[in-house]
Amino acid sequence: MDSSDNISQLRVIYNKGDHIVLQDEERKTIHKCGKEGFKIYEALTLIYINDNTNISVPKIRSIQYEDGRELNVRYDEAGKSTNIRYEDDKVYEVKYDEQGKSTYTPCGNDDVVQITMGFVEGDTLEKVWKDFTYDQKEVLAGDLKRYVSELRKLKGEKIAALNDGKVRVLSGSRYAQEGGPFESREEFNQFLELIGEEDAPQGCEEFVFSHGDILPRNILVNDQGKVTALVDWEFAGYFPMYWEYSRASRESKDWKEFLLLWVFPDKREWGYTEMKSLNIRS
Incomplete structure (x- = not known):
């Protein structure tokens, strides 16, 4: 090699x-x-x-x-x-x-x-999403919901990547911006505002591990709709609980609706009313 x-x-x-x-x-x-x-x-x-x-x-x-x-x-x-x-x-x-x-x-x-x-077998969801049936979506949603639940069990004391690294955020300019680690959500909000992001709700909550980019292009599935792998973890780290849905809902309208109805039906329980970004409104 x-x-x-x-x-x-x-x-x-x-x-x-x-x-x-x-x-x-x-x-x-x-x-x-x-x-x-x-x-x-x-x-x-x-x-x-x-x-x-x-x-x-x-x-x-x-x-x-x-x-x-x-x-x-x-x-x-x-x-x-x-x-x-x-x-x-x-x-x-x-x-x-x-x-x-x-x-x-x-x-x-x-x-x-x-x-x-x-190497992991499977098609990218982006490739097959338009042809997904109700049954396939049900299987997919079950996997994603379980994955998000598992990630939330991994807690952090600050907003940071693993190994106390800088977080990476894909900004509105489509370029990844790095910052942190951040000791508080207030520090993180200042960073988001600096790079032109609106995902900066106020309040206090725990920091949980997030993939940070759960989009169809980063999900491999089989023909039953089961996830064979979640890939591309370069934006992962410890973030406020709202972050996973905020980042994942930047895709098409039907993907956003799928996430809201099937994967994140509890989003109002973890701070929805605080959220200001257009990315995370239903």
Whole structure:
């Protein structure tokens, strides 16, 4: 994977700027490559979600750094990682010597050039949504509602990405903006206003883990409507509870109505009356 010859043999499935996503059909792997602005957060998030929830996500195989370091992720028979630890919002690689003594090496957030993950079967919901039947939507909604419920059980003390990283928000300019970590919702609101976002309700509530971009293009499904994987976690982190619906409801009207009726029927219970953004009005 280190040579340009190997890279050229892979199928390009996404290419924008200096970020590219490649598929190795023989090895059944996906490779996300990048330079400027490419960080470890998404890979660590996928490992974290895999280890702490029952949400279907691609399994991270390895993380490669610009200086040549490579973090290979190992899994046990239950499919949980065995050499990654999370402590005090930090992430560590765990290594054991011959005597079984462990050493913890911090995982750096920056200078990542490639993330390799396992390939997951399924069509993007974006591709098949227009033909989805009522029964398929019912299956899909059940999965998404359960996933959101599981994510809400993961609590944070601040608004931040995993590993105490900066949050990434797709602003009205369609470019990702970074900020934080934020100790309070007031600080986060100031950041949102600064980048031209209106999703800044007032009040106090707990911070829960959110995917941050639950749109049809990031959901893989089978022909029954079951979610085979939730992908693209680059905007994930700990946010106020309203955030997941706010971000997900930016899509077409029918997708927004589906979310409101099938996935987030409780949104008025967690601050709907405070919300001002056009994105989150029914």
